[in-house]
Amino acid sequence: MGATRTRKSRRDVTRRDFLKRAGWTGAGMTALIAGAGRGHASAQPAGAYPEWIAASTKPAKRGGTLTRASAWDPPMIDPRLTQSVGLYQFAGLTSNRLVRYAFSDEATGPSDMSLKGDLAESWQSDATNRVWTFKLRQGVKWQNVAPLNGRELTAADVKYCFEAYAKEGVQTFTFQEVEGMETPDKHTLRVHLKTPNTLFPQNLAEPIALIFSKEVLEEDGDLKKRLIGTGPYIMKEHTRKVRVVLQRNPDYFDKGRPYIDEYIILSTPDDATRVAAFRTGQSDVIWRASVSDAEAIRKSNPAVLVQSFHNTLAPFGLALAQDRPPYNDVRVRRAISMAIDRQKQVDTVFEGHGIPGWGVPYIYYQDKAPTLKELGPWVQYRPDEAKKLMAEAGQGKGFEATLFYYEYFPQMSSQVQLVQQDLKKNLNIDIKIQKLDYTTYYGRYVDSKWDGMSWGFQSGHAIGLDERTYQYMHSKSPKNFFRVNDPTIDDLTTKLRRTPDRGEQRAITKKIVDREFDQVLRMWMPYDNGFLVFQPQMRNVAAAALRRTDGYGSPTLARAWMDK
């Protein structure tokens, strides 16, 4: 009897036993997954990660292959037709601009916005700031690929390129400013602008203002198949949804550079896969959205380099249909702004590492990032004041509104919900959230005919002050998606373009920002630029403000090298 019982208890599993064991197994698995994931509790404070990784003092080594699992796939490779980061994560390495911002081995820190010559050796304007003369480097050769076959770059090439940009595509706004161009000699380009613009060179330093080849455009009718430039890397392969392969250009004008032989970008749409690729050494660079995400990687790969990417602006904010009631009343805008607890978003959604939110990069008007307090009274969380203002504006009972958005990153949904909660609780504004896919969102947002609210954006690529002020805020600009229509802003942004003095530029920019916050013309929301994580052997890869090494700031990889 005893023997039978023993045998039975070993072989037969009752339903109750099974459920119990399955329950414990499930709990164990959940714990394991949680452990392998973010690990919020153990996250290192964000301050532990530097905002800048100084250039290596060791002599650079040649060779190696840099690989990166990338979320982006270029929709096309014609720089006239897209501003997509999918293209500019590498196009700035195949092609040059006339001028550029300092690379990470030249910059003094993340806020260094000094301009350097790229294809141009020098540039200057006349007294009116309408005529700009660029002296090109001599002996710059196009890549040794048919149909260019390594011929010399001339001023006529640049003129052709700018004319093509003005004719069609995404940069018409910048290049239609050009009234005419002349090429007094092979290496001089003179640009006549329609109106004075002291910031014109900055516009030419934007990562999208690449010089492409006339021959390819004329032979193919577009630039969708071949991308041939003068840059440090030659595009060897572009297989959609698979990879982009760049190979060192041996004839690059900056002799001895680039150091790395090959740069491979692997199209990897899934975030978990990109992380796994980094962990296993298949990818050398990865961006993480939060401290705990970065920390999770450091747990499995302790030697990695982490850079806290410098927060200079917030690209997203609450956009109101401010050209119609009730949002055309500044009191309503101010009340809404004061009813939103931004600090709560910074503390919870961004784990204490975010910025409260502003639209114009602060580095253009002050040295230190503004604190929440410095952003003025209408950004402070003061629900009682907000209620009073709403009552004054005749909206004391609240109203209903729709807020549509596209989730650019997971934290955004939490932010949208917090805003919904704050506005309901404090002002009885009943918000119906519409989460849209990118195409629907984008189409509706840029159409600028929507009612209510949207989670608005400003483009990610822009570095220059002109783009961040005049082009995004002037009432006549096609990029004025927040529907700003303020005569003071129009005057100030136009004046800024006519002011060559750096100090005066800073003063005017500050006035623009003050006016923007006072009138609540764009209601910026907290943001965190996140973290860049590099494999330990990477050198000279630090991302500077507004130009991330794995995105629009990729040209700096011309100076990167691998210490192994």
Added chain:
Amino acid sequence: MQKYVMRRLLLAVPVLLLSSLIVFSLMRVMPGDALIALMGESGNVGQKELAKLRKDLGLDRPYYEQYLLWLWQMVSLNPGDSIFTNEPIPVSLKKAIPVTVELATLAMIIGIAIAVPVGVLSATRQDKPSDYVGRVVAVSGLSIPDFWLGTLVITFAAIWVHWIPPIGYVSLWDSPWRNLQQFLLPAAVLGFRLSAATMRMTRSTVLETLREDYVRTAWAKGLAGRIVVYKHALKNALIPVVTIIGGQLGVLLAGTVVVEQIFALPGMGRLTVEAILYRDYPVVQTNVMLVAATLVTLNLLVDLTYAWLDPRIRYQ
């Protein structure tokens, strides 16, 4: 038999027409269009430019004209170009189809290789621990979604064994070993899911068959257990299993969409998802029609397999 096949093929025509109408209408009902998405990459939208592009692409025509034009393109085997990339659709399909076919085939092989032996084992050892294990595996396969399992597998593989399949698709002909490494894990994820229902069905039908008179006779004749189970019982138990495998082909193709995304494989799934997101009408429509035609054909093949498995079945 020929008549039956012909009749089935003729019946496929209204099915495909209906599918074409549904996918065409759905794409037009969705807000936004490919040009907005295209210009979305640009940062500004010129209404004039949009109108011109729309006209060039025939998107300004009435819907019925667009539909008829597309039908004609499909019938003449020239589905046109992608609006978003300008690439001819046959070129995109030529690159994507082999990836999905390879993934689906491997997944199917893995799924069946797991399902049938485990199902038989489960049936022959009913209510024993091995049966419980088999059933737990089957229920897990049915309940765990592909995206979760895929993410879990790739995350833990990276942490525990410091290895994941090499990213950056390489074709089977260029490097068979690398290709196999790239496909094994995603195929296992898909195959696991596929195996679940098949395993349960195999278990049930084998259990049922094992109680049949002729099986009892086979045992009485003193045949070896392996022969009784695999030769006499299993073949007769397979018809419902084949049916369920056929029915799961749709699930398999749907699964490739997610798995291709996770494992960065440039197959039909990724092509379709991207086309849907960017409202690339011609690509989505062509892909959906291709999938519909494939499913219709595969279902026909499954039906024809019955006759091979059971000679008593005759099609008229």
